[in-house]
Amino acid sequence: xxxxxxxxxxxxxxxxxxxxxxxxxxxxxxxxxxxxxxxxxxxxxxxxxxxxxxxxxxxxxxxxxxxxxxxxxxxxxxxxxxxxxxxxxxxxxxxxxxxxxxxxxxxxxxxxxxxxxxxxxxxxxxxxxxxxxxxxxxxxxxxxxxxxxxxxxxxxxxxxxxxxxxxxxxxxxxxxxxxxxxxxxxxxxxxxxxxxxxxxxxxxxxxxxxxxxxxxxxxxxxxxxxxxxxxxxxxxxxxxxxxxxxxxxxxxxxxxxxxxxxxxxxxxxxxxxxxxxxxxxxxxxxxxxxxxxxxxxxxxxxxxxxxxxxxxxxxxxxxxxxxxxxxxxxxxxxxxxxxxxxxxxxxxxxxxxxxxxxxxxxxxxxxxxxxxxxxxxxxxxxxxxxxxxxxxxxxxxxxxxxxxxxxxxxxxxxxxxxxxxxxxxxxxxxxx
Ligand code: TYD
Numbered sequence: 001x002x003x004x005x006x007x008x009x010x011x012x013x014x015x016x017x018x019x020x021x022x023x024x025x026x027x028x029x030x031x032x033x034x035x036x037x038x039x040x041x042x043x044x045x046x047x048x049x050x051x052x053x054x055x056x057x058x059x060x061x062x063x064x065x066x067x068x069x070x071x072x073x074x075x076x077x078x079x080x081x082x083x084x085x086x087x088x089x090x091x092x093x094x095x096x097x098x099x100x101x102x103x104x105x106x107x108x109x110x111x112x113x114x115x116x117x118x119x120x121x122x123x124x125x126x127x128x129x130x131x132x133x134x135x136x137x138x139x140x141x142x143x144x145x146x147x148x149x150x151x152x153x154x155x156x157x158x159x160x161x162x163x164x165x166x167x168x169x170x171x172x173x174x175x176x177x178x179x180x181x182x183x184x185x186x187x188x189x190x191x192x193x194x195x196x197x198x199x200x201x202x203x204x205x206x207x208x209x210x211x212x213x214x215x216x217x218x219x220x221x222x223x224x225x226x227x228x229x230x231x232x233x234x235x236x237x238x239x240x241x242x243x244x245x246x247x248x249x250x251x252x253x254x255x256x257x258x259x260x261x262x263x264x265x266x267x268x269x270x271x272x273x274x275x276x277x278x279x280x281x282x283x284x285x286x287x288x289x290x291x292x293x294x295x296x297x298x299x300x301x302x303x304x305x306x307x308x309x310x311x312x313x314x315x316x317x318x319x320x321x322x323x324x325x326x327x328x329x330x331x332x333x334x335x336x337x338x339x340x341x342x343x344x345x346x347x348x349x350x351x352x353x354x355x356x357x358x359x360x361x362x363x364x365x366x367x368x369x370x371x372x373x374x375x376x377x378x379x380x381x382x383x384x385x386x387x388x389x390x391x392x393x394x395x396x397x398x399x400x401x402x403x404x405x406x407x408x409x410x411x412x413x414x415x416x417x418x419x420x421x422x423x424x425x426x427x428x429x430x431x432x
Contacts, residue, residue: 004214008106008158010150010179012165013113013121014049015187019088021049027083028061031074037063050167050188052112084121089250090186092206095308097130099214108133108153110163110173112146125249126425146173154179162200164209165189171197184209219308222252223424224301224346226316228389229354230382231375232361232368233405234412238354239314241413242420246310251424254304257314259289261296268292273372280373282328286338289320294342302346310424317343318351318392323374326388327381350423352416353393354405358382 014020025045032039039045040061048056057063057071100107107130111118115136122128135153137144144152146169154161154177163174166187174181175198183194183202194202203209210217227242229235243255259269271277272288293316304311317339325335356364362382365375393400401419405412 003216004100004103004105006105006160006162006180006213008108008155008161008179009100009213010108010110010153010161010163012163012167012170013109013111013118015166015189016164016170016184017089017093017109017127018121018125019090021046022088023079023083023086024049026086027075027079028056030078030082031071032061032063034074034078035063035067035071037061080117080120084117084124087121087125088248089125089127090206091247091250091252092210094127094250095219095252096206096210096213097127098220099210099217101130102220103214103217106132106155106158106161108155109135110146110149110153111136112149112169113137114139126421127250146170147176150174150177150179162213164213166194168193168197171199174200182209182212222305222307222309222311223350224305224311224313224348225420225423226313226318226348226351227354228315228318228322228351229405230356230358230361230386230389232364233354233356234364234409235314235354237409238352238405238412238416239312241409242352242416243312245413245417246312246420246424249421251310252308254300254309254311255314256296256300256311258296258316258319259292261292261301261313262299264295264299265292268295273374275373275376277373282324282330285328286320286324286330286335289324290338290342293317293320293339297342297344297346302344305346313348316348316351318348318389321392322385322388326391327377327385329384332388332391348399350420351396351400352419353389353400353402354412354416355402356405358386360406 011017028048029039029045047060053072053075054068057068058065063071097107109118109131113136115138118134118136119128122131122134133153135149150163150173161179162182163170163179164182164184166184167189171181171183171194180200181198183199185191185194185202185204191202201212203212227235227239243253246253259272260266268288268291272285301311320335320339321332324330325332362379393402403412403415403419
């Protein structure tokens with residue numbers, strides 16, 4: 001049974017669930033440019049975020065009154081084509097919605113955006129399934145008004161409800177609808193505006209919002225995601241891009257790598273990869289990788305997953321199986337045994353494999369940076385590594401997501417993100 005204070009919580013969209021600034025500003029800019037009107041400086045453009053769009057076009061941007069309909073139309077097209085994809089879910093929001101939803105709190109949305117657009121945005125960001133009611137305006141003119149939107153988003157029966165929003169309209173609407181107003185000062189309104197509008201509570205950030213709405217609630221377990229591939233497969237580039245996208249979707253990310261990821265393990269990394277250490281035997285190498293992994297799991301990976309984070313690790317135990325088990329010919333079983341005490345119960349929830357042939361990988365490496373000790377190995381070594389990876393994939397079909405990495409960066413990036421989102425949040429697939 002939940003002990004949360006509200007049994008119904010209604011959210012505003014822009015500035016509350018989403019950082020909407022870039023998306024709105026770029027769409028306004030595009031509309032102004034298409035109308036061949038003077039586009040104000042970036043700082044002035046940012047003032048359009050918050051007030052109703054028609055008002056902004058008229059008063060802030062000085063669009064002639066007879067051209068406002070045209071401006072709103074062009075804005076809408078541009079917003080659908082690119083603006084909404086520049087939205088970013090604020091950190092912790094995903095957890096808050098999930099925790100409320102799982103505790104059977106009624107979750108609603110009341111936005112002055114058109115209804116269809118609200119649904120589209122929540123669906124694209126994989127949040128729609130947390131909502132019991134999504135209510136927006138019926139067209140682009142705010143005809144229903146905030147109090148009515150809130151009323152429609154509320155359930156038939158509730159004991160104590162709250163409207164969460166970043167603007168005075170949200171707090172005034174809450175009062176008119178007879179529910180508490182929770183003001184979030186991280187959005188467009190700021191503390192003074194929310195206070196003046198009679199907010200019941202004001203929170204400075206989404207962590208405080210979680211504490212207010214879900215006190216004492218357990219944060220859902222995070223996710224352990226690893227990236228694997230031959231040296232030269234473009235792993236690090238793709239990990240950078242994936243990290244950025246996942247943050248935009250509202251996941252709290254901890255990015256790390258192996259060997260390394262914490263001080264002790266980074267020290268071990270240095271010993272392993274140092275080209276001075278050419279006499280290192282295969283067993284020593286395998287044990288050092290495992291030792292560095294043990295500390296990494298204990299100090300970084302496990303605690304972060306328990307805190308609800310998505311841990312994105314550039315390499316993990318599969319690298320040892322492929323490189324030491326296959327490449328160094330120590331054997332898969334031996335390497336898995338060595339690693340058992342290091343990995344404990346922290347096997348990855350999913351693993352991205354960037355598939356590239358070892359000969360292509362070699363050519364890429366030759367034209368890149370100075371090689372480390374492992375990268376000095378010959379073609380046959382990498383052929384064995386590739387074979388070992390391929391066997392791992394065959395034996396762990398459910399865990400591995402294989403992406404063809406012999407293409408351009410954007411195509412790979414798209415596939416990497418889609419595959420990852422489908423695993424992180426199965427609802428993405430359902431909603432797509
Ligand atoms: P990586 O950090 O991917 O190299 P780079 O920074 O050059 O992209 O990995 C370092 C090397 O260590 C790489 O050649 C793969 C190898 N390796 C193993 O042989 N076994 C392991 O368990 C791990 C984690 C890496």
